[in-house]
Amino acid sequence: MTTKKDRAIVVSALKHAAPYIRLFKGKVFVLKAGGEIFADKARTKALMEQVGILHQVGIRVVLVHGGGQQSTELAAALGVDTNFVDGRRVTSSESLDVATMVLNGQINTRVLAACRDLQIPAVGISGIDAGLIRAHRRPPVEREGEAPVDYGFVGDIDAVDDDILRKQLDNGLMPVVSPISCDESGVILNINADTVAAAIAAELDAEKLILATGAPGILEDVNDPQSLISYIDRTGLDALKADGKLAEGMLPKAAAIDAALANGVNRVHVISYKLPDSLLLEVFTNEGTGTLVVNSTDALTPAEQGDDEP
Numbered sequence: 377m378t379t380k381k382d383r384a385i386v387v388s389a390l391k392h393a394a395p396y397i398r399l400f401k402g403k404v405f406v407l408k409a410g411g412e413i414f415a416d417k418a419r420t421k422a423l424m425e426q427v428g429i430l431h432q433v434g435i436r437v438v439l440v441h442g443g444g445q446q447s448t449e450l451a452a453a454l455g456v457d458t459n460f461v462d463g464r465r466v467t468s469s470e471s472l473d474v475a476t477m478v479l480n481g482q483i484n485t486r487v488l489a490a491c492r493d494l495q496i497p498a499v500g501i502s503g504i505d506a507g508l509i510r511a512h513r514r515p516p517v518e519r520e521g522e523a524p525v526d527y528g529f530v531g532d533i534d535a536v537d538d539d540i541l542r543k544q545l546d547n548g549l550m551p552v553v554s555p556i557s558c559d560e561s562g563v564i565l566n567i568n569a570d571t572v573a574a575a576i577a578a579e580l581d582a583e584k585l586i587l588a589t590g591a592p593g594i595l596e597d598v599n600d601p602q603s604l605i606s607y608i609d610r611t612g613l614d615a616l617k618a619d620g621k622l623a624e625g626m627l628p629k630a631a632a633i634d635a636a637l638a639n640g641v642n643r644v645h646v647i648s649y650k651l652p653d654s655l656l657l658e659v660f661t662n663e664g665t666g667t668l669v670v671n672s673t674d675a676l677t678p679a680e681q682g683d684d685e686p
Contacts, residue, residue: 393660400659401434403583404545408573410589411443413649414483423588424490426655427550431496435659436545438576439498440553441487442569443479450474463624467528467566475566479554487552498550501540503557503572504564510535511557511565531557531565533572538579570632578639585636586658587629588649593666598623607668607676610637637671644669 407427414420430437444465448458451474459466467475484500491498503509511531516524544551555572558564570587577585594613596603598621608616613630616622622630633644647654647666658664670676 396660397433400583402436404436404438404577404580405430405584405586405659406438406440406573406577406580406582407586407588407655408440408569409442409649410445410569411441411447411478411483412445412590413588414441414443414486415445419649420486420490421493422652423649423655424487424494424496426653428491428494428496429656430659431550438541438545438551438553438580438582439487440555440569440573440576441479441483442555443475443483446478446482447471447475450478460624461525461527463627464527464530464568465566466525467530469529472529472564472566476556476564479556484552484554491550491552496550497548498552499544500552500554501544502554503567506537506540508537508540508553509533509555509557509567509572509575510537510560511567512559513563513565529563529565531559531567533557533567533575536575536579538576541576541580568628568632570629571635574632574636574639574641577636577641582641584643584645584659585633585641586645586647586655587633588647588655589629590648590650591623591626591646592648592651593646594622594626594669596621598626605667606664607670607673609670609673610634612673613669633669637669642670642675 409423413423427437427439451458451471454474456470456474458471480502488498488500501508511533514527514530514532516526518524541551555567555569556564557567573585592601592604594605594608596605613633617630636644645658645666645668647658651665654665658666
């Protein structure tokens with residue numbers, strides 16, 4: 377039985393969320409969630425419940441998922457080596473098979489099953505399907521003072537066919553995207569999920585790109601969870617990178633954030649999936665929970681700086 381206080385809290389929350397619902401209804405949000413979220417059934421359900429609420433209030437969501445943790449674990453079980461350079465996975469032919477099984481099979485299916493349970497009309501798709509993502513194999517990357525790095529079967533994006541996703545969104549569906557893609561000859565390629573999410577957000581003119589990670593957001597000091605940066609612009613992000621203040625796992629995310637902002641996405645959010653209801657708090661409150669990244673902090677509204685309602 378709910379008390380008067382409980383009812384007052386519910387009504388207050390709805391009133392507080394109403395301006396944000398009006399602001400974002402019909403807009404596209406691209407949410408990228410790391411594979412570690414979907415390794416746990418409770419965390420999967422908790423995140424997808426929040427996504428379901430966004431869908432129900434009229435926000436058009438595209439979910440892009442990773443699968444790094446599961447790929448590493450399966451590779452180890454199969455005796456396949458896993459190597460990283462600057463936070464990016466090197467993909468051999470053996471590890472490509474692993475990534476394809478994990479991303480297109482295990483994780484995509486698990487997300488869709490969670491959506492089915494929550495009655496979210498989701499459809500699974502990879503970068504290969506209908507030519508959603510056109511890519512080429514990354515050539516060896518030169519590194520100052522070191523031998524070039526061959527990332528193997530890793531792809532760089534040439535184009536995204538946003539019409540494929542728009543048709544699904546227009547039909548009330550939520551695309552759940554695996555980053556596995558291929559080149560024009562059908563050679564399968566593994567692409568970083570943050571990179572895919574940024575490219576999709578740019579092509580869809582997304583209102584927001586949201587990266588759900590294990591970290592609280594972007595930290596001033598990677599060893600201090602209390603050093604969370606509430607908002608920052610591209611110049612500040614570049615300074616953190618130049619000063620070596622971004623952990624290796626954050627480097628691909630920083631590159632994806634910069635690419636998204638450079639290509640028309642105005643707001644990128646980095647939040648923690650470990651914080652209860654972090655997605656809803658980030659979208660429907662002034663304070664948010666993580667880090668907001670913009671082209672220039674001069675463009676921030678008073679609400680985004682926590683000073684006023686939207």
